[in-house]
Amino acid sequence: MSFSANGAEAGKRPLVRVEDVKKYFRLSGGWLAGKKYVYAVDGVSFDVAEGEVFGLVGESGCGKTTLSRLILKLIDVTDGVVQFEGQDLSALKGNDLRQLRQQMQLVFQNPIGSLSPRQRVLDIVAEPLKTHRHMSKEERRANVIDLLEQVGLGEQHLDRFPHEMSGGQCQRVAIARALALEPKLLILDEPTSALDVSVQAQILNLLDDIRRRLNLTYIFISHDLSVVQHISDRIGVMYLGKLVALGDSERIFNHPSHPYTQALLGSLPLPDVSHKQELVVLEGSVPSPTNPPPGCRFHTRCPIAQAICQEKEPELRQIEPDQFAACHLI
Amino acid sequence: MTTLTPATDAQVATIERRRGSHVWHVIRRDPLAMMSLMIIGVFLIIAIFAPILAPYPEQGAGKSSPKTLYLPPSLEHPFGTDELGRDVLSRVMYGARPAFIVPVVVVVIAVAIGAPLGAIAGYKGGWIDEGIMRVTDLFLAFPSLLLAMAITAALGRGLENAAIALVISWWPWYTRLVRGIAVGLRERPFVEAAQSIGVRDSVIVFRHILPNSISPILVQITVDMGTVILVAGGLAFIGLGTQPPDADWGLMISTGRTAVLNQWWISMFPALAIFILILAFNLLGDVLRDILDPRQYQ
Numbered sequence: 056m057s058f059s060a061n062g063a064e065a066g067k068r069p070l071v072r073v074e075d076v077k078k079y080f081r082l083s084g085g086w087l088a089g090k091k092y093v094y095a096v097d098g099v100s101f102d103v104a105e106g107e108v109f110g111l112v113g114e115s116g117c118g119k120t121t122l123s124r125l126i127l128k129l130i131d132v133t134d135g136v137v138q139f140e141g142q143d144l145s146a147l148k149g150n151d152l153r154q155l156r157q158q159m160q161l162v163f164q165n166p167i168g169s170l171s172p173r174q175r176v177l178d179i180v181a182e183p184l185k186t187h188r189h190m191s192k193e194e195r196r197a198n199v200i201d202l203l204e205q206v207g208l209g210e211q212h213l214d215r216f217p218h219e220m221s222g223g224q225c226q227r228v229a230i231a232r233a234l235a236l237e238p239k240l241l242i243l244d245e246p247t248s249a250l251d252v253s254v255q256a257q258i259l260n261l262l263d264d265i266r267r268r269l270n271l272t273y274i275f276i277s278h279d280l281s282v283v284q285h286i287s288d289r290i291g292v293m294y295l296g297k298l299v300a301l302g303d304s305e306r307i308f309n310h311p312s313h314p315y316t317q318a319l320l321g322s323l324p325l326p327d328v329s330h331k332q333e334l335v336v337l338e339g340s341v342p343s344p345t346n347p348p349p350g351c352r353f354h355t356r357c358p359i360a361q362a363i364c365q366e367k368e369p370e371l372r373q374i375e376p377d378q379f380a381a382c383h384l385i
Numbered sequence: 386m387t388t389l390t391p392a393t394d395a396q397v398a399t400i401e402r403r404r405g406s407h408v409w410h411v412i413r414r415d416p417l418a419m420m421s422l423m424i425i426g427v428f429l430i431i432a433i434f435a436p437i438l439a440p441y442p443e444q445g446a447g448k449s450s451p452k453t454l455y456l457p458p459s460l461e462h463p464f465g466t467d468e469l470g471r472d473v474l475s476r477v478m479y480g481a482r483p484a485f486i487v488p489v490v491v492v493v494i495a496v497a498i499g500a501p502l503g504a505i506a507g508y509k510g511g512w513i514d515e516g517i518m519r520v521t522d523l524f525l526a527f528p529s530l531l532l533a534m535a536i537t538a539a540l541g542r543g544l545e546n547a548a549i550a551l552v553i554s555w556w557p558w559y560t561r562l563v564r565g566i567a568v569g570l571r572e573r574p575f576v577e578a579a580q581s582i583g584v585r586d587s588v589i590v591f592r593h594i595l596p597n598s599i600s601p602i603l604v605q606i607t608v609d610m611g612t613v614i615l616v617a618g619g620l621a622f623i624g625l626g627t628q629p630p631d632a633d634w635g636l637m638i639s640t641g642r643t644a645v646l647n648q649w650w651i652s653m654f655p656a657l658a659i660f661i662l663i664l665a666f667n668l669l670g671d672v673l674r675d676i677l678d679p680r681q682y683q
Contacts, residue, residue, distance in 0.1 A: 161577075169577075172575075
């Protein structure tokens with residue numbers, strides 16, 4: 056099994072390719088304030104192979120949600136290329152884009168908020184079908200019931216409004232809606248972080264189950280490394296709009312090389328006491344993405360930072376057969 | 386995987402009932418709201434059945450009665466009679482008809498024009514937003530009554546033209562209201578979800594933006610009913626709205642105003658009717674706002 060910096064496992068073609076993608080948001084401070092930008096995503100590259108679960112981790116504000124919207128082309132890239140099945144998304148418009156959107160669907164963090172408060176479950180789950188499939192009302196209803204059963208709900212939920220259901224049930228409805236068009240890619244944007252711990256496990260198991268059954272590809276976004284590790288094949292770690300580490304999930308989890316990954320893991324409560332690990336605790340908070348620090352963006356909080364880190368920006372490079380990191384010192 | 390225990394049918398039924406009657410439930414326990422609703426109901430019944438309920442239906446419709454000029458309130462004429470000898474009570478009852486028809490027609494058409502425009506402006510943003518909102522600004526730059534007066538004067542007097550004028554000066558308020566809501570809704574995950582599904586923008590506006598703007602629109606409609614009654618009355622008062630011999634509260638106040646010191650009843654009772662009905666609409670609007678707003682703007 057070999058990795059390339061930009062690559063998935065050899066032999067599998069990439070379903071999604073993200074190449075040096077950048078997204079800067081212009082801050083509207085009026086003409087007096089001058090031009091200011093939020094560097095939300097600043098040069099990120101990775102591939103996601105078909106059938107793979109790619110985990111994307113980072114603190115809030117690191118750009119992972121922006122990145123997910125860029126992949127779906129809900130917002131346009133400032134620079135760089137996003138490819139889906141070899142097709143450049145930036146060229147797509149109107150109907151072609153709508154067609155392609157059937158192939159990739161999004162599940163949101165806030166399950167209740169992602170469902171319209173004035174629609175019943177039937178209408179919510181049927182919306183993708185109404186949009187893209189020609190079928191009779193009865194067929195649609197049957198299809199919706201089938202989808203609900205796939206996510207552990209049933210016919211009795213058809214007439215419910217979102218606020219009449221629990222967060223976990225709402226997330227199941229959202230997943231059913233995402234599955235309606237039989238997509239190839241599911242982007243899961245913190246699908247469990249708004250849920251109770253017990254429900255989290257149920258939803259994670261459900262997602263894992265669905266993926267195996269339908270042979271889907273996931274991009275799983277979370278700030279919680281333990282959740283991502285549970286489900287992912289490979290993990291990318293983001294910090295301030297940059298990918299700082301990338302690699303095999305087991306490898307990243309057991310032998311983190313980048314100091315930021317180590318710190319993220321250090322903040323995890325580990326059940327195994329014998330699991331020896333130096334505890335790295337991060338101090339301070341994430342610098343503003345409006346004015347990212349020069350050099351390595353992590354140097355302001357890095358426990359092992361040297362002079363070079365303030366001057367030169369590290370490249371993402373291979374340090375092990377299946378692990379990449381952007382750091383001068385390893 | 387553990388499945389969630391589905392709610393029993395009884396639970397579902399309870400939830401259903403609770404939701405459907407939430408608004409009604411709160412109104413029923415609020416004496417002020419109940420009173421407002423009853424007042425509006427009574428006026429509505431009077432408006433619909435005026436020919437049956439009025440003691441002198443012919444006079445109510447406009448027929449003069451030279452033998453009964455300027456009679457003060459009595460048992461025979463509880464509200465007295467006016468300068469043409471007509472029973473003021475019957476006139477007030479007939480006057481309830483334009484008082485209801487005009488605001489309903491005006492507000493319904495204004496919402497039908499204004500709300501979708503506001504939803505499109507707020508949802509689409511950019512130059513579409515700019516374009517729509519600058520046009521509404523143009524209309525909003527003039528006070529509603531003044532604009533309505535100018536338009537009625539240009540179109541010619543009469544109830545229909547007054548209604549058209551009121552629609553023209555009223556729709557921008559709904560555009561502005563709905564635009565504000567739509568800007569907020571645009572960022573909500575369920576709208577983003579619809580976009581990621583590939584739903585067309587026009588469908589999103591009508592399926593997601595407008596249905597979720599209903600509560601504030603409803604509140605605004607209730608309050609506007611009162612305001613339109615007032616402005617329509619004002620137009621009638623200066624002679625641009627309802628034309629004699631049709632009954633209209635504003636018109637009655639206007640014709641009675643010269644005699645207000647001696648024959649106070651001619652102006653007093655239609656004025657009271659306007660006052661009470663507007664108060665009822667405003668109180669109801671306030672209550673609706675309290676019920677519907679906290680959830681809408683969470």
